[in-house]
Amino acid sequence: MSxxxxxxxxxxxxxxxxxxxxxxxxxxxxERPAPLRQVVYDAIAELIINRTLExxxxxxxxxxxxxxxxxxxxxxxxxQRLQTEGWVDLRPAQGAFVHMPTxxxxxxxxxxxxxLETHSARLAAACASEEDIARLWELQNAGLAALADDDxxxxxxxxxxxxxxxxxxxxxxxxxxxxxxxxxxxxxYYTPIARPRGHDAWHxxxxxxxxxAAHDTDKAEKIMAQHTExxxxxxxxxxxxxxx
Amino acid sequence: MSxxxxxxxxxxxxxxxxxxxxxxxxxxxxERPAPLRQVVYDAIAELIINRTLExxxxxxxxxxxxxxxxxxxxxxxxxQRLQTEGWVDLRPAQGAFVHMPTxxxxxxxxxxxxxLETHSARLAAACASEEDIARLWELQNAGLAALADDDxxxxxxxxxxxxxxxxxxxxxxxxxxxxxxxxxxxxxYYTPIARPRGHDAWHxxxxxxxxxAAHDTDKAEKIMAQHTExxxxxxxxxxxxxxx
DNA sequence: AGTTGGGATTTTGCATACCAAAACCTGTAT
DNA sequence: ATACAGGTTTTGGTATGCAAAATCCCAACT
Numbered sequence: 001m002s003x004x005x006x007x008x009x010x011x012x013x014x015x016x017x018x019x020x021x022x023x024x025x026x027x028x029x030x031e032r033p034a035p036l037r038q039v040v041y042d043a044i045a046e047l048i049i050n051r052t053l054e055x056x057x058x059x060x061x062x063x064x065x066x067x068x069x070x071x072x073x074x075x076x077x078x079x080q081r082l083q084t085e086g087w088v089d090l091r092p093a094q095g096a097f098v099h100m101p102t103x104x105x106x107x108x109x110x111x112x113x114x115x116l117e118t119h120s121a122r123l124a125a126a127c128a129s130e131e132d133i134a135r136l137w138e139l140q141n142a143g144l145a146a147l148a149d150d151d152x153x154x155x156x157x158x159x160x161x162x163x164x165x166x167x168x169x170x171x172x173x174x175x176x177x178x179x180x181x182x183x184x185x186x187x188x189y190y191t192p193i194a195r196p197r198g199h200d201a202w203h204x205x206x207x208x209x210x211x212x213a214a215h216d217t218d219k220a221e222k223i224m225a226q227h228t229e230x231x232x233x234x235x236x237x238x239x240x241x242x243x244x
Numbered sequence: 245m246s247x248x249x250x251x252x253x254x255x256x257x258x259x260x261x262x263x264x265x266x267x268x269x270x271x272x273x274x275e276r277p278a279p280l281r282q283v284v285y286d287a288i289a290e291l292i293i294n295r296t297l298e299x300x301x302x303x304x305x306x307x308x309x310x311x312x313x314x315x316x317x318x319x320x321x322x323x324q325r326l327q328t329e330g331w332v333d334l335r336p337a338q339g340a341f342v343h344m345p346t347x348x349x350x351x352x353x354x355x356x357x358x359x360l361e362t363h364s365a366r367l368a369a370a371c372a373s374e375e376d377i378a379r380l381w382e383l384q385n386a387g388l389a390a391l392a393d394d395d396x397x398x399x400x401x402x403x404x405x406x407x408x409x410x411x412x413x414x415x416x417x418x419x420x421x422x423x424x425x426x427x428x429x430x431x432x433y434y435t436p437i438a439r440p441r442g443h444d445a446w447h448x449x450x451x452x453x454x455x456x457a458a459h460d461t462d463k464a465e466k467i468m469a470q471h472t473e474x475x476x477x478x479x480x481x482x483x484x485x486x487x488x
Numbered sequence: 489a490g491t492t493g494g495g496a497t498t499t500t501g502c503a504t505a506c507c508a509a510a511a512c513c514t515g516t517a518t
Numbered sequence: 519a520t521a522c523a524g525g526t527t528t529t530g531g532t533a534t535g536c537a538a539a540a541t542c543c544c545a546a547c548t
Contacts, residue, residue, distance in 0.1 A: 007296065008307045032336055036502070037324075052251065060528070063252045071503045073317075076530090080281075080321055084328050092279055093510050093529060108418040115363045116356075174352040178422065280531070304499070315532050320501090337500060337539050491548080498541070504534085512527070518520080 040068055040078040048087050048098055049188060059088065059096040086185050106189040110235060113186050114228035116179045117163065121208065121224035123170035125217045132169055133213045139165055140205055147198050156187060156194045162205060166212075189235065197234045201227070284312055284322040292331055292342055293432060303332065303340040330429050350433040354479060357430050358472035360423045361407065365452065365468035367414035369461045376413055377457045383409055384449055391442050400431060400438045406449060410456075433479065441478040445471070 044064065047053045065075045083090040089097050128136075139162040146154035160183060167176035204227045211219040288308065291297045309319045327334040333341050372380075383406040390398035404427060411420035448471045455463040 007291075007311055008301075008304070035336055047251075057252075060252070062528080067251050073502060073504095077321065077324060081324065081328060084325060094512090095529060105418065108416045111416060112360075112419050112422060115359060119359045172352045172355060174349065174426075175356050178356060178426075182418075182422075306499080317531065338541090339500060491546105493546080494544095496541105496543080498539100500539075501537090503536085505532100506534105507532080508530090510527105510529075512525105514525085515523095517522080 035074075036070060037074040037077040037081075040064075040070060040074045041081055043068055044075075044078055044082060045087055048082075053098050055098050055100040057098045059098065061095065085181060101189060106186075106235060107232070109182060109186050109189070110228070110232040113179070113182045114225065114232060116175065116182065117167075117228050118221055118225045120167045120170050120172075120175060120179060121212070122217045122221040123172060123175075124166045125212045125215055125220035127171060128169050128212050128215070133209070135165065136162070136209045136212065140202070140209060143202050143205065147202055150195070152191065152195050155198055156191055159194070159201065160187060169212075190231075193231075193234050193238045196238075197231060201231065204230070280314060281318040281321040281325075284308075284314060284318045285325055287312055288319075288322055288326060289331060292326075297342050299342050299344040301342045303342065305339065329425060345433060350430075350479060351476070353426060353430050353433070354472070354476040357423070357426045358469065358476065360419065360426065361411075361472050362465055362469045364411045364414050364416075364419060364423060365456070366461045366465040367416060367419075368410045369456045369459055369464035371415060372413050372456050372459070377453070379409065380406070380453045380456065384446070384453060387446050387449065391446055394439070396435065396439050399442055400435055403438070403445070404431060413456075434475075437475075437478050437482045440482075441475060445475065448474070 044053070044059075053059065059079065061072045061075050061079070064079075065072045068075070079088060079090065079096045082088045083096070087099055089099050091097065139158065143155065143158035143162060146158045163183060164176070164180065167179045170176060204223065208220060208223045208227065211223055288297075288303075297303065303323065305316045305319050305323070308323075309316045312319070323332060323334065323340045326332045327340070331343055333343050335341065383402065387399065387402035387406060390402050407427060408420070408424060411423045414420060448467065452464060452467045452471065455467055
C-alpha cells in the first residue's frame, strides 16, 4: 500500500478554492441565516445567564423543544455545545443539568483568565496601531459613560468589549478564542461585583491603554496582571448577599 | 412577579443528591458504557490524527455513518464536538471539512501552550506532594525508555503524560482542561519534531522536576518557559521534508 | 480557448415517529 | 424506616422524509 487510502468514497480533489483571483482578504460572506442549533444555543444560554433557568435544574429535551418551538434534534445539539463550554452538565442517561457554579471554580476561572489576559496585554502593546489605540479610547469612554449612568449591565458589557478588543489586537486567533470562552463564563460570576469594582477598574483601564499606546510591553503586562488580580480579590470580598 | 418563573414544566426540587451521606470524594461511579457519540468522536479523531482523513477533505455524514455502522445522528454530534475542539471546520449548509493546519496556527497554539504550561509549572511547584514527585520521576523514566527505544509515538505519548500530570498537580481543573485541549492539538503538529527534539527535551524535564520537588516556584516557571519556547523554536526549524 | 446558464443531483438541516434501556417515582409489604 | 415491585419518564439511538441550499455537469454562447 503506497498511501493510506481513505475508507470513505472518493469525493474528488480535497482543496477547493485553489486560485485566489478575487480578494482573499476582507471576505465578507453573504449573510447566511443562522442555523437553528445556534439560535437554540443562544436562547438557552440567555435563559441560564439571566437565571430563568436555575443552577442545578434538570433540562428536559422535550420541554425545551416545545418551549422553543423546535424539535429535539437542535436542542440536543445545543445542549452538547453548552456542555463543552461549561454552561450545563450532561450526565449520561440522565440528561442536562444547569451547571452549578462554585466559588472554587470561579476562582480557577479568574486565575486562568488572569494568565491569558496578562499575556494578551503584552502582545497587544507590542503590535497596536494608531487606529487601534483610538478605538481603545472609544471603548474606554463607553465604559465611563456606563459607570456614570450606574448601569450595571452596560458596565459588564463594556468591560467585556474592551477586554475582547485587546485580545483581538494580539493577532493570535487561538488566544482570543480561548479568552472569549473563559471570559463568557467569568461574566456570569462577575456581574454581582461589577458595580463596586467599577470605579477602580476603569481607572486601571486608562493606565493600561496608555501603556499599550506607548508600546511598553512590560508595563502593559504588569498593569493587566494587577488589574485581573484585583478583580479576583474583589470577587472574594464580595458582599455576603450575592452568594447563593 | 416576585421571581422569574421557569417557563418549563415544574420538575420538582432542583438539587438532587442533596445530603452527602456517602463519601463525596473518590466517587468512582459504576462503569457506564460510553455513549455512542463519544465512540464516534474518538474514531473520527483517530482517523484525522493518523492522516487517514486528509486535511481539507469533505466529510459526508452519511458516508461516515455507514463506514462506522451507526446512524447519522451520533456522527453529527461527534462532528460538532470535533469542530469546537478544532479538528474539523463546519461550514453552514456544506458540512464538515478536516481542518487544515497552518504554520501560523501552530505557532499560535504553541504560544498559548507556553503561557498556560508556564503558569501550570509554577502552581505545581507550589503544591506538589512527595508521592506526586515520585510519580513524576516514574513518568520521566518512561520517557527516557521511549527515547532509548527510538519509539517516536511512545515518546510523544510519554511527553503528553508528563505534561498532563503536571497540570493536574495544579489542582486547577479549569486550567488542566484548557491545557488538555490545546495540547491535543499541538500533538498533531508536534509529532514530526518529537525525535530530534527528544534528547534535549527530556533533559529539560529532569531540571523541571527537580525544581518542582524543591518547591522552587520561580525556577520551575522559568524552566518551563524556556522548555516550551525551545519546543516552539524546534518547530520552526523543523526539516523541510515534514512540511506539507 | 473561456464563460455562462440551467437543470439534475447531492448533502445538509431539521422534523417526526418509534423503540430499548436506563433512571426515576411511587405505593406497598416488610 | 427499608426494601421491593411495577409503572412512568427520559435519554440515546434508529429510521425515514423532505425542503433548501450547495454542488456538479453539460450544453450553449461570446
